[in-house]
Amino acid sequence: MNINVINQIIILTIMMLVGVGLRKTKIVTDEVEKGLSSILMNLTLPCMIIYSFNFSFSINMLKKAVLILFYSIGIHIFLIILSKIAYFKLKDSKKSVFTFATVFSNCGFVGFPIVQGVFGNIGVFYTSVFTIPFNIFMWSYGVMLFTGERNLKSIKKNLMNPPLMCTLLGVAIFLFSIKLPVPVLNTLRSIGNMTTPIAMFIVGSMLANVKLKEVFKGGDIYYLNFVKLIAAPMLVYFILLILGCNRTLLYICVIMVAMPTASLIGVFAERYNGDRVSASKSAFLTTVLSVITIPVIMSIV
Numbered sequence: 001m002n003i004n005v006i007n008q009i010i011i012l013t014i015m016m017l018v019g020v021g022l023r024k025t026k027i028v029t030d031e032v033e034k035g036l037s038s039i040l041m042n043l044t045l046p047c048m049i050i051y052s053f054n055f056s057f058s059i060n061m062l063k064k065a066v067l068i069l070f071y072s073i074g075i076h077i078f079l080i081i082l083s084k085i086a087y088f089k090l091k092d093s094k095k096s097v098f099t100f101a102t103v104f105s106n107c108g109f110v111g112f113p114i115v116q117g118v119f120g121n122i123g124v125f126y127t128s129v130f131t132i133p134f135n136i137f138m139w140s141y142g143v144m145l146f147t148g149e150r151n152l153k154s155i156k157k158n159l160m161n162p163p164l165m166c167t168l169l170g171v172a173i174f175l176f177s178i179k180l181p182v183p184v185l186n187t188l189r190s191i192g193n194m195t196t197p198i199a200m201f202i203v204g205s206m207l208a209n210v211k212l213k214e215v216f217k218g219g220d221i222y223y224l225n226f227v228k229l230i231a232a233p234m235l236v237y238f239i240l241l242i243l244g245c246n247r248t249l250l251y252i253c254v255i256m257v258a259m260p261t262a263s264l265i266g267v268f269a270e271r272y273n274g275d276r277v278s279a280s281k282s283a284f285l286t287t288v289l290s291v292i293t294i295p296v297i298m299s300i301v
Helices: 004-023 030-051 059-084 092-105 107-119 123-149 152-159 162-175 184-191 197-208 219-242 248-259 262-273 276-300
Strands: none
Touching: 004 107, 004 197, 004 276, 030 162, 030 184, 030 197, 059 092, 059 107, 059 123, 059 162, 059 248, 092 123, 092 262, 092 276, 107 123, 107 152, 107 248, 107 276, 123 152, 123 162, 123 219, 123 248, 123 262, 197 262, 197 276, 219 248, 219 276, 262 276
């Protein structure tokens, strides 16, 4: 199991390095980078989300799905509070990046493959439900972190985006047991599979403008990694354990929190003019260091 985890992390790291190479050789320019971000946000990610809800309906699964839905809501609220406490001394631009990095994990790109390897398809289903609040929080609170817009009109505008709309569509597909035609499913899967490499290429492209030695400099970036990869998942584990959470759901929740930072942090920083350097460093280092921390966390729980 740990070998599969490590292999998946290594694959993502290699993809980021490919993105660095594409930028260095000028195959990816600023215009291309923005174009890739738009393709990811409006096409590949929505397709991946819809495909992830392709499961048959059952009452037992629905009951556990409702539980993990509420667990996910509570976990994201807890992580927001934890971030406010942990990063209150940082300047606003870096605080926003570090908060996003802590609250939003790489559930889709790393979480799904790991959960599938441990729990099979049923784990993938529960992970899909876990990502519903994740997507809602990310496209509301996550966007606000970078834009600073906090009024209701701006929130409603940010929520009207393809990824979140497709998440709600996926819920309907599951609840009503809608069977999509095989050609449509295969198309969704194929396009959705492009999400991971495109996201990693974007992060790598942004990272190319930073000297590699600079990525590993600064105590604050290691502090972020401690909070994100060790403190947060262990705190969530003990809280859910005290609450008497179902073991399978508990493990899935902890695994999701223990994932490296969502690679979309680079896309958000690019799209909303955030601190791109800190965003790239966060995505890169949490992914690299998670090769060690994820197997350790999973062994403990």
